[in-house]
Amino acid sequence: MxxxxxxxxxxxxxxxxxxxxxxxxxxxxxxxxxxxxxxxxxxxxxxxxxxxxxxxxxxxxxxxxxxxxxxxxxxxxxxxxxxxxxxxxxxxxxxxxxFAFYQGNAAFEAVADGDMLSFYMTDFLCRQFDAFFMKPLGLDRHPELIKDFFGNYEKVVYLAQTDDPALEKVAVDAARMLGLAYEKRFTGYxxxxxxxxxxxxxxxxx
Structure with a gap:
């Protein structure tokens, strides 16, 4: 056959x-x-x-x-x-x-209410943090705008597809800069x- x-x-x-x-x-x-x-x-x-x-x-x-x-x-x-x-x-x-399918849709549904005030980051968004957030929002020139854009968030949740210390550092630094708590969840794909x-x-x- x-x-x-x-x-x-x-x-x-x-x-x-x-x-x-x-x-x-x-x-x-x-x-x-x-x-x-x-x-x-x-x-x-x-x-x-x-x-x-x-x-x-x-x-x-x-x-x-x-x-x-x-x-x-x-x-x-x-x-x-x-x-x-x-x-x-x-x-x-x-x-x-x-952000849901990376976590697994069932897992996301279980935490969705608790994550309402979370700012999600992924590997891609860590790689492109400057291009997607800092420059378009003008935060590199006007850091005082951080509260206007992120004041209602409580924490940064890094949904990690890979175990890359360099990418996690971007997420940790972003949380610190934004004045938010930090949480990492290794999701894989x-x-x-x-x-x-x-x-x-x-x-x-x-």
Whole structure:
């Protein structure tokens, strides 16, 4: 009997989780999984995600991809992302946002109420702290604005995908600068990994 051969699967994802998707691909041997990303800055402009995703799916179909997975949770789109997914017959990663699926959606639901005043950071946000927070918010020039932007938070929660002391130092320093308590939770890739592995395994041919 001929062994089943995987078909190509395209993941259209948020640029904030690109490195993590590639890591999951490598350690699970998902050579048939391709990746394309929408701009990471859409994390702060969720209204831009659904139309950009719609265009990306159309483009991918034109390039011959039959199997597409959406590397987003709802991510603040208020269900609009699901409408695009339903329109094209594709599925997204379950959950309200990446902070939830990194922790595992069930684990996130258990702590969500207690985390209402938490400022989440991930490996990506530690790497890009200056580009995503300091410079756009003007905190590098006007530190007095820290209270205006972060005054309602109580703590920084670093959701760590890897055990990297340099990244944790960024999170610790950020908490200190913002005047917030600090907590680290090592999450690894959470629900992201099984979601991608399952999606990739579903598309085989004999």
């Amino acid at each position: 001929q062994r089943a051969e995987p078909e190509k699967v395209l993941v259209i994802a948020c640029g904030m989780i690109a490195r993590e998707i590639l890591a999951v691909k490598e350690r699970n041997g998902l050579d048939h999984l391709d990746l394309t990303c929408l701009p990471a800055e859409f994390h702060y402009h969720p209204d831009r995600i659904p139309p950009a995703l719609d265009a990306a799916i159309r483009k991918a179909r034109g390039e011959g991809y039959r199997h597409i997975v959406v590397g987003y949770a709802d991510c603040g789109t208020g269900g609009m992302l699901d409408r695009v997914c339903e329109k094209h017959g594709v599925e997204r990663i379950a959950g309200p946002h990446c 959470g629900d992201l990994e099984p979601a991608l592995v399952t999606a990739a395994a579903e598309h085989t041919r004999s």
